Amino acid sequence: MKKLPRSFYFRSAPLVAKDLLGKILVRRIGQTTLSGKIVEVEAYLGKKDPASHAYRGKTRRNEVMFGEGGHLYVYFTYGMHFCANVVTGKKDVSEAVLIRAIEPLDGIELMKRNRGFLKDVRLLYTLTNGPAKFCEAFGIKREENGTDLRGDKIFLIEGESPKSIIGTSTRIGITRGKEKKWRFFLKGNEWVSK
DNA sequence: CGACCGATTGACT
């Protein structure tokens, strides 16, 4: 399948966010391929958005958001978790889309190992139904910050156009910019975070 | 420098 063109990312974050639903994220680690369908995202609007890491301008931590769209912004939070964003817009725009949940497709055994599922005790939907769970399952850490999504390590391809209705809501876990409805998800999909 | 807190999760009452 064809990788999404760079132009896909050169639009405002809410538009890209909605269009990311149903797309397939592929991660190659050595010989193994992990993949999953994006089912939940949130848009962060850079300098215009008090909830965005880019709100106060460019720093060492957030500089990837100020680069060209189509790269991955990975950040470390709560002293233990990583979360991943798709950067959107052209250089210096600093908008991004947080990937909050995916539905696993290929490489589920490795995802389980990455997540520390020893047996099938835990419900399968808890494998990737949250932004830090997705990153842990896919082995996305500090080193993946800045990855070009048109390269061969992590990339996005077309999926089926989503049949589910797209739900919209306010974003989860933030204290500023609460009122904006910039969370999008596939309604009824089991892998959407609770 | 110290204090506070976060785009979260999992364990527990």
Add this chain to the structure above:
DNA sequence: GTCAATCGGTCGG
């Protein structure tokens, strides 16, 4: 429902 884990970013002094 509550709360600890655990550390880097940010802000005030």
